[in-house]
Amino acid sequence: MSVRLFVEGALGSGSAVLLDRDQSHYLANVMRKKQGDMVSLFNGKDGEWQATLATVEKRVVSLDVIQQTRIQETEPDLWLAFAPIKKARLDFIAQKATELGVSSLTPVMTRRTIVDRVKTDRMLTNAIEAAEQCERLTVPAVNDATKLDAFLTELPADRKLMFCDEDKTGEESHAALQSAASKAEPGAWAILIGPEGGFDDAEREKIRSHPGCVPVSLGPRVLRADTAAMAAISLWQSAIGDW
Amino acid sequence: MSVRLFVEGALGSGSAVLLDRDQSHYLANVMRKKQGDMVSLFNGKDGEWQATLATVEKRVVSLDVIQQTRIQETEPDLWLAFAPIKKARLDFIAQKATELGVSSLTPVMTRRTIVDRVKTDRMLTNAIEAAEQCERLTVPAVNDATKLDAFLTELPADRKLMFCDEDKTGEESHAALQSAASKAEPGAWAILIGPEGGFDDAEREKIRSHPGCVPVSLGPRVLRADTAAMAAISLWQSAIGDW
Numbered sequence: 001m002s003v004r005l006f007v008e009g010a011l012g013s014g015s016a017v018l019l020d021r022d023q024s025h026y027l028a029n030v031m032r033k034k035q036g037d038m039v040s041l042f043n044g045k046d047g048e049w050q051a052t053l054a055t056v057e058k059r060v061v062s063l064d065v066i067q068q069t070r071i072q073e074t075e076p077d078l079w080l081a082f083a084p085i086k087k088a089r090l091d092f093i094a095q096k097a098t099e100l101g102v103s104s105l106t107p108v109m110t111r112r113t114i115v116d117r118v119k120t121d122r123m124l125t126n127a128i129e130a131a132e133q134c135e136r137l138t139v140p141a142v143n144d145a146t147k148l149d150a151f152l153t154e155l156p157a158d159r160k161l162m163f164c165d166e167d168k169t170g171e172e173s174h175a176a177l178q179s180a181a182s183k184a185e186p187g188a189w190a191i192l193i194g195p196e197g198g199f200d201d202a203e204r205e206k207i208r209s210h211p212g213c214v215p216v217s218l219g220p221r222v223l224r225a226d227t228a229a230m231a232a233i234s235l236w237q238s239a240i241g242d243w
Numbered sequence: 244m245s246v247r248l249f250v251e252g253a254l255g256s257g258s259a260v261l262l263d264r265d266q267s268h269y270l271a272n273v274m275r276k277k278q279g280d281m282v283s284l285f286n287g288k289d290g291e292w293q294a295t296l297a298t299v300e301k302r303v304v305s306l307d308v309i310q311q312t313r314i315q316e317t318e319p320d321l322w323l324a325f326a327p328i329k330k331a332r333l334d335f336i337a338q339k340a341t342e343l344g345v346s347s348l349t350p351v352m353t354r355r356t357i358v359d360r361v362k363t364d365r366m367l368t369n370a371i372e373a374a375e376q377c378e379r380l381t382v383p384a385v386n387d388a389t390k391l392d393a394f395l396t397e398l399p400a401d402r403k404l405m406f407c408d409e410d411k412t413g414e415e416s417h418a419a420l421q422s423a424a425s426k427a428e429p430g431a432w433a434i435l436i437g438p439e440g441g442f443d444d445a446e447r448e449k450i451r452s453h454p455g456c457v458p459v460s461l462g463p464r465v466l467r468a469d470t471a472a473m474a475a476i477s478l479w480q481s482a483i484g485d486w
Contacts, residue, residue: 092335099467099470100470134466135464172481173486174482217486219480220486221342221343224376227339227343230474231343231477234474235481237474238415238416238481239417243415
Protein backbone atom coordinates (compact mmCIF):
# COMPACT_ATOMS: atom_id res chain seq x y z
CA MET A 1 0.00 0.00 0.00
CA SER A 2 1.38 3.40 -0.93
CA VAL A 3 2.00 5.85 1.89
CA ARG A 4 1.66 9.61 1.73
CA LEU A 5 2.88 11.84 4.55
CA PHE A 6 2.63 15.51 5.41
CA VAL A 7 5.96 16.89 6.65
CA GLU A 8 6.95 20.32 7.94
CA GLY A 9 10.36 20.90 6.36
CA ALA A 10 11.34 22.00 2.85
CA LEU A 11 11.22 19.43 0.06
CA GLY A 12 13.58 19.46 -2.90
CA SER A 13 15.73 17.14 -4.93
CA GLY A 14 18.42 15.65 -2.70
CA SER A 15 17.02 16.98 0.57
CA ALA A 16 16.81 14.72 3.59
CA VAL A 17 13.81 14.50 5.92
CA LEU A 18 13.87 13.27 9.49
CA LEU A 19 10.40 12.12 10.54
CA ASP A 20 8.99 12.83 13.97
CA ARG A 21 8.46 10.03 16.42
CA ASP A 22 4.80 9.31 15.51
CA GLN A 23 5.44 9.23 11.78
CA SER A 24 8.56 7.10 12.29
CA HIS A 25 6.54 4.64 14.36
CA TYR A 26 3.81 4.60 11.72
CA LEU A 27 6.21 3.82 8.86
CA ALA A 28 8.46 1.39 10.69
CA ASN A 29 6.01 -0.50 12.87
CA VAL A 30 2.52 -0.04 11.44
CA MET A 31 3.27 -0.03 7.70
CA ARG A 32 6.43 -2.13 8.18
CA LYS A 33 8.37 -0.16 5.60
CA LYS A 34 12.04 -1.09 5.05
CA GLN A 35 15.11 0.77 3.92
CA GLY A 36 14.76 1.60 0.22
CA ASP A 37 10.92 1.58 0.22
CA MET A 38 9.17 4.52 -1.42
CA VAL A 39 6.75 7.01 0.14
CA SER A 40 5.20 10.27 -1.04
CA LEU A 41 5.72 13.52 0.85
CA PHE A 42 4.05 16.93 0.74
CA ASN A 43 4.45 20.02 2.88
CA GLY A 44 1.81 22.41 1.58
CA LYS A 45 4.36 24.49 -0.35
CA ASP A 46 6.64 22.43 -2.60
CA GLY A 47 4.27 20.02 -4.34
CA GLU A 48 4.53 16.26 -3.89
CA TRP A 49 7.79 14.35 -3.83
CA GLN A 50 8.86 10.75 -3.97
CA ALA A 51 11.27 9.73 -1.23
CA THR A 52 12.97 6.54 -0.14
CA LEU A 53 13.57 5.34 3.39
CA ALA A 54 17.24 5.87 4.22
CA THR A 55 17.48 4.80 7.85
CA VAL A 56 14.76 2.84 9.61
CA GLU A 57 14.71 2.50 13.36
CA LYS A 58 11.68 2.06 15.58
CA ARG A 59 11.51 5.68 16.55
CA VAL A 60 13.69 7.37 13.97
CA VAL A 61 13.08 7.13 10.26
CA SER A 62 14.89 9.35 7.79
CA LEU A 63 14.11 9.78 4.12
CA ASP A 64 16.00 10.80 1.01
CA VAL A 65 13.89 12.98 -1.27
CA ILE A 66 14.27 11.80 -4.87
CA GLN A 67 12.02 13.56 -7.35
CA GLN A 68 8.96 15.74 -7.64
CA THR A 69 5.77 13.95 -8.71
CA ARG A 70 3.28 16.86 -8.57
CA ILE A 71 3.76 20.60 -8.59
CA GLN A 72 2.05 22.83 -6.03
CA GLU A 73 -1.20 24.25 -7.38
CA THR A 74 -3.44 27.10 -6.37
CA GLU A 75 -6.35 25.88 -4.28
CA PRO A 76 -9.71 27.48 -3.48
CA ASP A 77 -9.54 30.20 -0.80
CA LEU A 78 -12.47 28.91 1.24
CA TRP A 79 -12.68 29.19 5.01
CA LEU A 80 -15.08 27.07 7.01
CA ALA A 81 -16.32 28.77 10.18
CA PHE A 82 -18.71 26.73 12.31
CA ALA A 83 -20.21 26.60 15.77
CA PRO A 84 -18.36 23.64 17.30
CA ILE A 85 -20.10 20.40 18.16
CA LYS A 86 -19.21 17.39 20.24
CA LYS A 87 -16.22 15.16 19.79
CA ALA A 88 -17.04 12.50 17.22
CA ARG A 89 -18.78 14.93 14.92
CA LEU A 90 -16.01 17.49 15.33
CA ASP A 91 -13.49 14.89 14.13
CA PHE A 92 -15.83 14.25 11.29
CA ILE A 93 -16.07 17.92 10.25
CA ALA A 94 -12.29 18.28 10.26
CA GLN A 95 -11.85 15.16 8.10
CA LYS A 96 -14.65 15.79 5.63
CA ALA A 97 -14.02 19.51 5.20
CA THR A 98 -10.39 18.67 4.38
CA GLU A 99 -11.44 16.13 1.75
CA LEU A 100 -13.92 18.59 0.28
CA GLY A 101 -11.19 21.19 -0.03
CA VAL A 102 -11.49 24.03 2.51
CA SER A 103 -8.41 26.14 3.20
CA SER A 104 -9.05 26.76 6.91
CA LEU A 105 -11.24 25.67 9.82
CA THR A 106 -12.38 28.10 12.53
CA PRO A 107 -14.61 27.18 15.47
CA VAL A 108 -16.91 30.11 16.18
CA MET A 109 -18.68 30.46 19.54
CA THR A 110 -22.25 31.70 19.34
CA ARG A 111 -24.88 32.37 21.98
CA ARG A 112 -26.48 28.97 21.51
CA THR A 113 -23.22 27.01 21.22
CA ILE A 114 -23.17 24.25 23.84
CA VAL A 115 -19.54 23.16 23.56
CA ASP A 116 -17.22 25.43 25.55
CA ARG A 117 -13.78 24.07 24.77
CA VAL A 118 -12.51 22.96 21.38
CA LYS A 119 -9.52 20.68 20.94
CA THR A 120 -7.97 22.35 17.93
CA ASP A 121 -4.87 20.11 18.11
CA ARG A 122 -7.14 17.13 17.61
CA MET A 123 -8.84 18.89 14.69
CA LEU A 124 -5.44 19.44 13.10
CA THR A 125 -4.49 15.77 13.51
CA ASN A 126 -7.72 14.82 11.78
CA ALA A 127 -7.11 17.34 9.01
CA ILE A 128 -3.56 16.07 8.39
CA GLU A 129 -4.70 12.45 8.17
CA ALA A 130 -7.48 13.37 5.78
CA ALA A 131 -5.11 15.44 3.61
CA GLU A 132 -2.68 12.51 3.42
CA GLN A 133 -5.45 10.17 2.32
CA CYS A 134 -7.29 12.39 -0.14
CA GLU A 135 -4.17 13.41 -2.10
CA ARG A 136 -4.38 17.08 -1.24
CA LEU A 137 -1.15 19.06 -1.47
CA THR A 138 -2.00 21.18 1.58
CA VAL A 139 -3.42 20.84 5.07
CA PRO A 140 -6.11 23.37 6.02
CA ALA A 141 -5.12 25.83 8.73
CA VAL A 142 -6.88 25.14 12.03
CA ASN A 143 -7.54 28.38 13.90
CA ASP A 144 -8.25 28.88 17.58
CA ALA A 145 -11.87 29.20 18.58
CA THR A 146 -13.18 32.75 18.37
CA LYS A 147 -16.40 34.51 19.31
CA LEU A 148 -18.85 35.26 16.55
CA ASP A 149 -18.61 39.03 17.13
CA ALA A 150 -14.84 38.97 16.79
CA PHE A 151 -15.00 36.69 13.77
CA LEU A 152 -17.36 39.05 11.96
CA THR A 153 -15.43 42.16 12.95
CA GLU A 154 -12.19 40.71 11.67
CA LEU A 155 -13.68 39.18 8.52
CA PRO A 156 -12.31 41.29 5.64
CA ALA A 157 -14.96 43.30 3.83
CA ASP A 158 -13.89 41.85 0.49
CA ARG A 159 -14.25 38.23 1.61
CA LYS A 160 -17.65 36.83 0.65
CA LEU A 161 -19.59 35.06 3.38
CA MET A 162 -21.81 32.11 2.38
CA PHE A 163 -24.36 32.24 5.18
CA CYS A 164 -26.37 29.05 5.53
CA ASP A 165 -29.39 30.52 7.21
CA GLU A 166 -31.78 28.02 8.70
CA ASP A 167 -34.63 30.50 8.57
CA LYS A 168 -34.97 29.37 4.92
CA THR A 169 -35.09 32.82 3.42
CA GLY A 170 -31.74 32.44 1.66
CA GLU A 171 -31.55 32.25 -2.09
CA GLU A 172 -31.10 29.16 -4.21
CA SER A 173 -27.41 28.53 -3.66
CA HIS A 174 -25.98 27.83 -7.11
CA ALA A 175 -27.29 31.03 -8.66
CA ALA A 176 -26.52 33.13 -5.57
CA LEU A 177 -22.91 31.90 -5.44
CA GLN A 178 -22.31 32.36 -9.15
CA SER A 179 -23.70 35.87 -9.18
CA ALA A 180 -21.66 36.87 -6.11
CA ALA A 181 -18.40 35.50 -7.54
CA SER A 182 -16.64 37.35 -10.30
CA LYS A 183 -16.60 35.55 -13.62
CA ALA A 184 -12.86 35.07 -13.75
CA GLU A 185 -12.34 33.51 -10.35
CA PRO A 186 -14.30 32.82 -7.18
CA GLY A 187 -12.16 35.06 -4.96
CA ALA A 188 -11.96 34.77 -1.19
CA TRP A 189 -14.88 33.16 0.64
CA ALA A 190 -15.96 31.90 4.04
CA ILE A 191 -18.81 29.53 4.84
CA LEU A 192 -20.58 30.13 8.17
CA ILE A 193 -22.54 27.30 9.82
CA GLY A 194 -24.54 27.97 12.98
CA PRO A 195 -25.15 25.88 16.08
CA GLU A 196 -27.93 23.32 16.13
CA GLY A 197 -30.21 25.71 18.03
CA GLY A 198 -29.61 28.28 15.28
CA PHE A 199 -28.29 31.82 15.47
CA ASP A 200 -30.39 34.23 17.48
CA ASP A 201 -31.93 37.29 15.87
CA ALA A 202 -29.20 39.73 16.92
CA GLU A 203 -26.52 37.38 15.59
CA ARG A 204 -28.37 36.89 12.35
CA GLU A 205 -28.69 40.63 11.88
CA LYS A 206 -24.99 41.16 12.48
CA ILE A 207 -24.08 38.39 10.01
CA ARG A 208 -26.34 39.85 7.34
CA SER A 209 -24.79 43.27 7.78
CA HIS A 210 -21.36 42.03 6.65
CA PRO A 211 -20.79 43.54 3.19
CA GLY A 212 -19.89 40.17 1.67
CA CYS A 213 -22.84 38.24 3.09
CA VAL A 214 -24.54 35.85 0.63
CA PRO A 215 -27.45 34.07 2.37
CA VAL A 216 -28.29 30.67 0.88
CA SER A 217 -30.83 28.00 1.70
CA LEU A 218 -29.97 24.33 2.32
CA GLY A 219 -33.49 23.08 1.80
CA PRO A 220 -36.58 22.26 3.83
CA ARG A 221 -35.23 19.64 6.22
CA VAL A 222 -33.41 20.39 9.46
CA LEU A 223 -29.74 19.55 8.91
CA ARG A 224 -27.36 18.80 11.74
CA ALA A 225 -24.42 21.18 11.83
CA ASP A 226 -21.95 18.68 10.37
CA THR A 227 -24.32 17.74 7.56
CA ALA A 228 -24.94 21.40 6.77
CA ALA A 229 -21.19 22.05 6.60
CA MET A 230 -20.61 19.20 4.14
CA ALA A 231 -23.56 20.23 1.99
CA ALA A 232 -22.47 23.88 1.89
CA ILE A 233 -18.88 23.07 0.92
CA SER A 234 -20.09 20.71 -1.82
CA LEU A 235 -22.41 23.35 -3.25
CA TRP A 236 -19.69 26.01 -3.17
CA GLN A 237 -17.15 23.73 -4.86
CA SER A 238 -19.64 22.75 -7.53
CA ALA A 239 -20.85 26.30 -8.21
CA ILE A 240 -17.59 28.27 -8.15
CA GLY A 241 -14.81 26.06 -6.76
CA ASP A 242 -12.51 23.53 -8.39
CA TRP A 243 -14.96 20.67 -9.06
CA MET B 244 -37.86 19.20 24.55
CA SER B 245 -40.33 18.27 21.84
CA VAL B 246 -40.46 14.65 20.72
CA ARG B 247 -41.22 13.40 17.25
CA LEU B 248 -41.79 9.70 16.54
CA PHE B 249 -42.19 7.55 13.46
CA VAL B 250 -45.03 5.02 13.89
CA GLU B 251 -46.31 2.27 11.62
CA GLY B 252 -50.10 2.53 11.98
CA ALA B 253 -52.60 4.91 10.39
CA LEU B 254 -52.89 8.42 11.80
CA GLY B 255 -56.14 10.38 11.85
CA SER B 256 -58.20 12.52 14.14
CA GLY B 257 -59.32 10.44 17.12
CA SER B 258 -57.17 7.41 16.31
CA ALA B 259 -55.23 5.70 19.08
CA VAL B 260 -51.62 4.54 18.79
CA LEU B 261 -49.98 1.87 20.90
CA LEU B 262 -46.21 2.33 20.88
CA ASP B 263 -43.81 -0.59 20.69
CA ARG B 264 -41.65 -1.47 23.64
CA ASP B 265 -38.60 0.56 22.60
CA GLN B 266 -40.58 3.69 21.88
CA SER B 267 -42.58 3.28 25.10
CA HIS B 268 -39.35 2.97 27.06
CA TYR B 269 -37.94 6.03 25.30
CA LEU B 270 -40.96 8.22 26.09
CA ALA B 271 -41.61 6.98 29.63
CA ASN B 272 -38.09 6.47 30.96
CA VAL B 273 -35.68 8.46 28.81
CA MET B 274 -37.77 11.54 28.02
CA ARG B 275 -39.86 11.14 31.23
CA LYS B 276 -43.08 12.10 29.49
CA LYS B 277 -46.29 12.00 31.57
CA GLN B 278 -49.94 11.43 30.81
CA GLY B 279 -51.25 14.44 28.89
CA ASP B 280 -47.86 15.46 27.42
CA MET B 281 -47.72 16.18 23.70
CA VAL B 282 -45.64 14.47 21.04
CA SER B 283 -45.58 14.62 17.23
CA LEU B 284 -46.17 11.52 15.12
CA PHE B 285 -45.64 10.71 11.44
CA ASN B 286 -45.98 7.49 9.48
CA GLY B 287 -44.76 8.37 5.99
CA LYS B 288 -48.31 8.58 4.60
CA ASP B 289 -50.65 10.77 6.64
CA GLY B 290 -48.59 13.90 7.37
CA GLU B 291 -47.68 14.92 10.91
CA TRP B 292 -50.04 14.76 13.88
CA GLN B 293 -50.05 16.03 17.39
CA ALA B 294 -50.87 13.40 19.98
CA THR B 295 -51.12 13.25 23.77
CA LEU B 296 -49.97 10.47 26.03
CA ALA B 297 -53.04 8.57 27.24
CA THR B 298 -51.57 5.72 29.28
CA VAL B 299 -47.99 5.69 30.47
CA GLU B 300 -46.40 2.55 31.84
CA LYS B 301 -42.75 1.58 31.68
CA ARG B 302 -43.17 -0.67 28.68
CA VAL B 303 -46.55 0.35 27.31
CA VAL B 304 -47.38 3.86 26.22
CA SER B 305 -50.50 4.67 24.27
CA LEU B 306 -51.34 7.93 22.55
CA ASP B 307 -54.48 9.75 21.48
CA VAL B 308 -54.06 11.44 18.12
CA ILE B 309 -55.47 14.97 18.28
CA GLN B 310 -54.90 17.04 15.18
CA GLN B 311 -52.90 17.24 11.99
CA THR B 312 -50.02 19.73 12.05
CA ARG B 313 -48.53 19.11 8.58
CA ILE B 314 -49.94 17.51 5.46
CA GLN B 315 -48.04 14.83 3.57
CA GLU B 316 -46.06 16.30 0.69
CA THR B 317 -44.44 14.89 -2.38
CA GLU B 318 -40.74 14.31 -1.84
CA PRO B 319 -37.89 13.85 -4.31
CA ASP B 320 -37.72 10.37 -5.87
CA LEU B 321 -34.01 9.86 -5.28
CA TRP B 322 -32.45 6.50 -4.55
CA LEU B 323 -28.99 6.23 -3.04
CA ALA B 324 -27.12 3.09 -4.12
CA PHE B 325 -23.66 2.67 -2.66
CA ALA B 326 -20.96 0.10 -2.12
CA PRO B 327 -21.23 -0.55 1.63
CA ILE B 328 -18.49 0.44 4.03
CA LYS B 329 -17.72 -0.42 7.60
CA LYS B 330 -19.94 0.08 10.60
CA ALA B 331 -19.49 3.62 11.89
CA ARG B 332 -19.47 5.13 8.43
CA LEU B 333 -22.44 3.00 7.36
CA ASP B 334 -24.45 4.43 10.29
CA PHE B 335 -23.30 7.80 9.14
CA ILE B 336 -24.45 7.31 5.52
CA ALA B 337 -27.88 6.16 6.67
CA GLN B 338 -28.28 9.20 8.96
CA LYS B 339 -26.93 11.85 6.63
CA ALA B 340 -28.63 10.57 3.48
CA THR B 341 -31.93 10.65 5.39
CA GLU B 342 -31.35 14.26 6.47
CA LEU B 343 -30.37 15.22 2.95
CA GLY B 344 -33.59 13.73 1.62
CA VAL B 345 -33.09 10.44 -0.27
CA SER B 346 -36.10 8.18 -0.74
CA SER B 347 -34.27 4.85 -0.48
CA LEU B 348 -30.93 3.31 0.45
CA THR B 349 -29.53 0.25 -1.33
CA PRO B 350 -26.17 -1.36 -0.55
CA VAL B 351 -24.63 -2.54 -3.82
CA MET B 352 -21.89 -5.17 -3.84
CA THR B 353 -19.13 -4.55 -6.38
CA ARG B 354 -15.97 -6.41 -7.24
CA ARG B 355 -13.85 -4.23 -5.00
CA THR B 356 -16.32 -4.06 -2.09
CA ILE B 357 -14.63 -5.27 1.08
CA VAL B 358 -17.65 -5.55 3.36
CA ASP B 359 -19.52 -8.83 2.82
CA ARG B 360 -22.51 -8.50 5.15
CA VAL B 361 -24.64 -5.42 5.64
CA LYS B 362 -26.85 -4.89 8.68
CA THR B 363 -29.82 -3.34 6.95
CA ASP B 364 -31.90 -3.43 10.16
CA ARG B 365 -29.30 -1.19 11.76
CA MET B 366 -29.36 1.12 8.73
CA LEU B 367 -33.14 1.38 9.10
CA THR B 368 -32.85 2.24 12.80
CA ASN B 369 -30.42 5.01 11.90
CA ALA B 370 -32.69 6.27 9.13
CA ILE B 371 -35.74 6.36 11.45
CA GLU B 372 -33.87 8.31 14.13
CA ALA B 373 -32.57 10.78 11.57
CA ALA B 374 -36.03 11.23 10.05
CA GLU B 375 -37.50 11.91 13.52
CA GLN B 376 -34.86 14.56 14.18
CA CYS B 377 -34.76 16.30 10.82
CA GLU B 378 -38.54 16.79 10.57
CA ARG B 379 -39.00 14.61 7.51
CA LEU B 380 -42.45 13.18 6.97
CA THR B 381 -41.08 9.88 5.63
CA VAL B 382 -38.39 7.34 6.36
CA PRO B 383 -36.33 6.21 3.38
CA ALA B 384 -36.80 2.58 2.37
CA VAL B 385 -33.78 0.44 3.24
CA ASN B 386 -33.32 -2.33 0.68
CA ASP B 387 -31.42 -5.58 1.01
CA ALA B 388 -27.92 -5.62 -0.38
CA THR B 389 -27.78 -6.51 -4.05
CA LYS B 390 -25.05 -7.19 -6.59
CA LEU B 391 -24.14 -4.43 -8.99
CA ASP B 392 -25.13 -6.50 -12.04
CA ALA B 393 -28.58 -7.18 -10.60
CA PHE B 394 -29.00 -3.57 -9.54
CA LEU B 395 -28.24 -2.30 -13.04
CA THR B 396 -30.38 -4.94 -14.75
CA GLU B 397 -33.36 -4.08 -12.56
CA LEU B 398 -32.86 -0.31 -12.70
CA PRO B 399 -35.74 1.01 -14.85
CA ALA B 400 -34.61 2.50 -18.15
CA ASP B 401 -36.47 5.73 -17.40
CA ARG B 402 -34.76 6.29 -14.04
CA LYS B 403 -31.75 8.58 -14.40
CA LEU B 404 -28.51 7.41 -12.83
CA MET B 405 -26.16 10.06 -11.39
CA PHE B 406 -22.86 8.21 -11.69
CA CYS B 407 -20.12 9.72 -9.55
CA ASP B 408 -17.19 8.47 -11.54
CA GLU B 409 -13.85 8.77 -9.85
CA ASP B 410 -12.03 8.65 -13.17
CA LYS B 411 -12.81 12.39 -13.33
CA THR B 412 -14.22 12.37 -16.84
CA GLY B 413 -17.76 13.20 -15.68
CA GLU B 414 -19.32 16.52 -16.53
CA GLU B 415 -19.72 19.49 -14.24
CA SER B 416 -22.60 18.27 -12.10
CA HIS B 417 -25.02 21.19 -11.93
CA ALA B 418 -25.28 21.62 -15.69
CA ALA B 419 -25.33 17.87 -16.34
CA LEU B 420 -28.14 17.29 -13.85
CA GLN B 421 -30.23 20.19 -15.07
CA SER B 422 -29.92 19.19 -18.70
CA ALA B 423 -30.81 15.57 -17.91
CA ALA B 424 -33.90 16.50 -15.87
CA SER B 425 -37.01 17.73 -17.58
CA LYS B 426 -37.83 21.34 -16.93
CA ALA B 427 -41.07 20.68 -15.08
CA GLU B 428 -39.82 18.18 -12.55
CA PRO B 429 -36.68 16.18 -11.81
CA GLY B 430 -38.31 12.77 -12.31
CA ALA B 431 -36.95 9.52 -10.93
CA TRP B 432 -33.25 9.33 -10.13
CA ALA B 433 -30.65 7.15 -8.47
CA ILE B 434 -27.18 8.12 -7.27
CA LEU B 435 -24.50 5.45 -7.53
CA ILE B 436 -21.39 5.64 -5.33
CA GLY B 437 -18.57 3.13 -5.80
CA PRO B 438 -16.29 1.39 -3.31
CA GLU B 439 -13.13 3.12 -2.13
CA GLY B 440 -11.03 1.10 -4.57
CA GLY B 441 -13.29 2.34 -7.37
CA PHE B 442 -15.32 0.41 -9.90
CA ASP B 443 -13.32 -1.78 -12.27
CA ASP B 444 -13.38 -1.18 -16.02
CA ALA B 445 -16.04 -3.79 -16.79
CA GLU B 446 -18.30 -2.41 -14.08
CA ARG B 447 -17.78 1.14 -15.27
CA GLU B 448 -18.67 0.13 -18.82
CA LYS B 449 -21.86 -1.58 -17.68
CA ILE B 450 -22.87 1.44 -15.60
CA ARG B 451 -22.28 3.81 -18.50
CA SER B 452 -24.39 1.63 -20.80
CA HIS B 453 -27.52 2.21 -18.70
CA PRO B 454 -29.76 4.50 -20.79
CA GLY B 455 -30.25 6.94 -17.89
CA CYS B 456 -26.58 7.27 -16.94
CA VAL B 457 -25.40 10.83 -16.21
CA PRO B 458 -21.69 10.78 -15.27
CA VAL B 459 -20.63 13.66 -13.04
CA SER B 460 -17.38 14.70 -11.45
CA LEU B 461 -16.92 15.39 -7.73
CA GLY B 462 -13.69 17.28 -8.15
CA PRO B 463 -9.96 16.64 -8.06
CA ARG B 464 -9.54 15.24 -4.54
CA VAL B 465 -10.10 11.61 -3.59
CA LEU B 466 -13.32 11.45 -1.57
CA ARG B 467 -14.13 8.66 0.81
CA ALA B 468 -17.32 6.82 -0.12
CA ASP B 469 -19.42 8.46 2.59
CA THR B 470 -18.15 11.93 1.72
CA ALA B 471 -18.88 11.32 -1.97
CA ALA B 472 -22.43 10.22 -1.13
CA MET B 473 -23.14 13.37 0.91
CA ALA B 474 -21.64 15.62 -1.76
CA ALA B 475 -23.60 13.96 -4.56
CA ILE B 476 -26.93 14.18 -2.74
CA SER B 477 -26.30 17.86 -1.91
CA LEU B 478 -25.50 18.67 -5.53
CA TRP B 479 -28.56 16.80 -6.78
CA GLN B 480 -30.87 18.53 -4.29
CA SER B 481 -29.43 21.92 -5.15
CA ALA B 482 -29.56 21.43 -8.92
CA ILE B 483 -32.93 19.72 -9.39
CA GLY B 484 -34.27 18.65 -5.96
CA ASP B 485 -36.27 20.48 -3.32
CA TRP B 486 -33.61 22.85 -1.92
